[in-house]
Amino acid sequence: MFWYHPSVGVSLQLLARLEARRCLKDIEPQLFADDGGPDRGKTELLYHLLCRCVLPEAAGGLEVDVVFVDTDYSLDVFRLASVLDSRLSADGSAGSDDAVLRSCLSRLLVVRCSSSSELLLTLHFLETTLSSRPKAALLLIDSISAFYWSDRSEGGASVAKQEEKLSRCSELLGRLLRDYRITIFATCHPIRRTSSGPPSSSSEADRSHLCRAWQRLVTHRLVCSKQEAEHNPANGDQGSGEQRNRQVFTVHCSSWTGTKGSRVSSFRVTDGGVEFVWTHRPPPGLSVVL
Amino acid sequence: MVALLVGMCPGLDEGLLRSLRAADIRTVEDLVSSDIEDLAQKCSVSYKALFAVRRVLLAQHTAFPVSGADLYEELLSSTAILSTGNPSLDKLLDSGLYTGEITELTGGPGSGKSQVCFGVAVHIAYHLKQSVIYIDTTGGLTAGRLLQMLQTETNNRDEQMEALQRIHTFRLFDVCALLDCLYGLGGGGGLHMACVGGGSVKALIVDSVSAVIAPLLGGKQNEGMSLMRQVAAALKTMAKDFSVAVLVTNHVTRSGSGEAQPGLGMSWSHVPTTRILLERVESGASGRRSATLIKSSRQACLIKEDFDLQWWSRAEGGRGGAGGGGETSGKRKLDETDP
Numbered sequence: 246m247f248w249y250h251p252s253v254g255v256s257l258q259l260l261a262r263l264e265a266r267r268c269l270k271d272i273e274p275q276l277f278a279d280d281g282g283p284d285r286g287k288t289e290l291l292y293h294l295l296c297r298c299v300l301p302e303a304a305g306g307l308e309v310d311v312v313f314v315d316t317d318y319s320l321d322v323f324r325l326a327s328v329l330d331s332r333l334s335a336d337g338s339a340g341s342d343d344a345v346l347r348s349c350l351s352r353l354l355v356v357r358c359s360s361s362s363e364l365l366l367t368l369h370f371l372e373t374t375l376s377s378r379p380k381a382a383l384l385l386i387d388s389i390s391a392f393y394w395s396d397r398s399e400g401g402a403s404v405a406k407q408e409e410k411l412s413r414c415s416e417l418l419g420r421l422l423r424d425y426r427i428t429i430f431a432t433c434h435p436i437r438r439t440s441s442g443p444p445s446s447s448s449e450a451d452r453s454h455l456c457r458a459w460q461r462l463v464t465h466r467l468v469c470s471k472q473e474a475e476h477n478p479a480n481g482d483q484g485s486g487e488q489r490n491r492q493v494f495t496v497h498c499s500s501w502t503g504t505k506g507s508r509v510s511s512f513r514v515t516d517g518g519v520e521f522v523w524t525h526r527p528p529p530g531l532s533v534v535l
Numbered sequence: 536m537v538a539l540l541v542g543m544c545p546g547l548d549e550g551l552l553r554s555l556r557a558a559d560i561r562t563v564e565d566l567v568s569s570d571i572e573d574l575a576q577k578c579s580v581s582y583k584a585l586f587a588v589r590r591v592l593l594a595q596h597t598a599f600p601v602s603g604a605d606l607y608e609e610l611l612s613s614t615a616i617l618s619t620g621n622p623s624l625d626k627l628l629d630s631g632l633y634t635g636e637i638t639e640l641t642g643g644p645g646s647g648k649s650q651v652c653f654g655v656a657v658h659i660a661y662h663l664k665q666s667v668i669y670i671d672t673t674g675g676l677t678a679g680r681l682l683q684m685l686q687t688e689t690n691n692r693d694e695q696m697e698a699l700q701r702i703h704t705f706r707l708f709d710v711c712a713l714l715d716c717l718y719g720l721g722g723g724g725g726l727h728m729a730c731v732g733g734g735s736v737k738a739l740i741v742d743s744v745s746a747v748i749a750p751l752l753g754g755k756q757n758e759g760m761s762l763m764r765q766v767a768a769a770l771k772t773m774a775k776d777f778s779v780a781v782l783v784t785n786h787v788t789r790s791g792s793g794e795a796q797p798g799l800g801m802s803w804s805h806v807p808t809t810r811i812l813l814e815r816v817e818s819g820a821s822g823r824r825s826a827t828l829i830k831s832s833r834q835a836c837l838i839k840e841d842f843d844l845q846w847w848s849r850a851e852g853g854r855g856g857a858g859g860g861g862e863t864s865g866k867r868k869l870d871e872t873d874p
């Protein structure tokens with residue numbers, strides 16, 4: 246799936262580069278949309294994914310390049326570095342070597358956009374970046390809904406105009422997915438508070454507020470929500486490590502391509518990043534959530 | 536949308552612009568998204584020239600990608616932690632206000648948000664000897680109160696004046712003036728001009744940000760949300776690009792279950808990196824407040840600390856409360872305080 250571009254010399258070379266691109270754990274190229282309210286662990290999940298990709302194979306990573314598109318200046322490099330550090334030293338072999346940490350961080354490319362026009366142009370620019378970096382396999386966008394309100398007010402009364410830029414971005418992302426076989430993970434902030442019921446029942450109401458082109462592009466949706474904090478009776482007043490109340494988050498993953506189904510996982514945020522608690526599949530009788 | 540203009544880049548002359556407009560290409564986005572081959576045929580220009588123009592425009596208008604390692608290096612060298620002057624607050628904030636981040640104080644009326652802001656400003660100006668920009672949107676800032684706090688730190692008139700000079704105040708009462716002020720500070724070296732008496736601007740305090748935004752929210756207009764987003768973006772840009780610690784205050788609303796939650800809704804909730812809820816303590820001296828950490832990327836949430844608002848006006852050698860300390864002259868004078 247490539248097009249013959251007159252400026253690319255030999256088309257065979259392009260094909261070879263595309264095939265050499267590392268596939269991520271979940272093999273086929275997918276677009277994940279990660280929803281959830283504030284402070285519900287979405288950023289931690291993103292960092293978890295990031296670390297998984299950039300860590301060297303010896304420490305359990307995939308050693309691929311990651312492009313991080315930051316639309317609301319929310320990337321916390323120190324937090325990322327500390328999660329990487331703890332994963333590297335937990336592994337034991339490499340130790341927390343500064344050079345290894347820097348080489349992991351150099352696999353990450355950060356782009357900051359301040360408006361949806363800039364986002365659109367940057368995605369175009371990323372095409373050339375992706376073709377020159379065959380090891381880039383993951384594109385993280387945090388967050389795709391950052392310009393929702395600016396676009397709405399710029400577009401005036403016409404809904405089509407309001408959604409125009411995001412639709413163009415979605416089309417472009419679709420093209421990047423098909424042509425470069427990358428995985429895209431995007432976070433989306435909801436615009437109204439959802440009731441705190443169990444995720445599977447409220448996700449019908451939780452439909453994305455973004456434009457139709459984006460909704461068509463999404464193949465998997467992970468909805469994060471907070472569970473009740475674990476009650477820890479031995480909570481000392483110093484708040485030392487083990488005695489802190491650990492907030493548990495649940496992630497409800499629903500997908501509607503390939504294997505239709507939904508899955509629920511729970512995780513906790515610790516100093517070393519995200520720690521999964523348990524996973525279960527709902528009974529087969531449950532209807533698929535869209 | 537960025538409109539295409541003559542002279543934007545070499546090769547984009549009158550003739551080319553006219554033929555592009557005839558083909559309905561008016562903005563940079565249109566040009567970049569369209570198929571260059573098709574367009575070259577339609578406008579009867581050379582493919583190479585058009586491709587070169589596209590490439591230059593793309594390079595001019597996209598964000599510059601940075602490697603994670605470079606970003607990390609840059610942050611290591613430019614990030615600083617500013618102590619607030621109150622050890623209990625510092626413990627909650629993991630040793631202080633971090634530059635490059637937005638910290639939010641929320642609380643009901645009379646919970647001490649402005650007093651904390653004054654105390655932080657005075658501490659940074661006097662002890663840390665750095666400049667502070669204080670944007671007051673409620674009219675609660677008085678130089679007299681700042682001077683009073685400084686007088687408990689030192690008796691030297693010159694030092695007091697020097698510290699006061701490092702606090703630059705702006706009084707604004709609507710969101711457009713706020714945006715104007717922030718853009719003015721951000722661009723054109725406004726921050727450099729604000730550095731007097733040595734020390735660069737290390738803190739920006741906005742008290743309160745909800746006072747200018749809350750009246751615009753609700754109803755059918757989208758303007759309010761879009762302006763809120765612009766304020767958030769301006770604050771974040773100031774914080775990250777100029778390595779400044781931003782402290783904002785917010786009001787509270789009641790959630791469905793009756794507990795206090797920060798105002799301005801969900802769209803604002805992901806803007807600050809750290810959020811602290813201030814509440815009055817029922818029993819105890821009038822200056823006691825309790826601070827709860829409700830959002831943080833570094834510490835477990837819901838840690839609570841009690842602290843004394845009079846900390847910043849205590850005399851040397853002891854915390855306020857029993858004798859020796861300054862008066863609680865907050866915005867709202869309560870009955871039981873004796874001067």
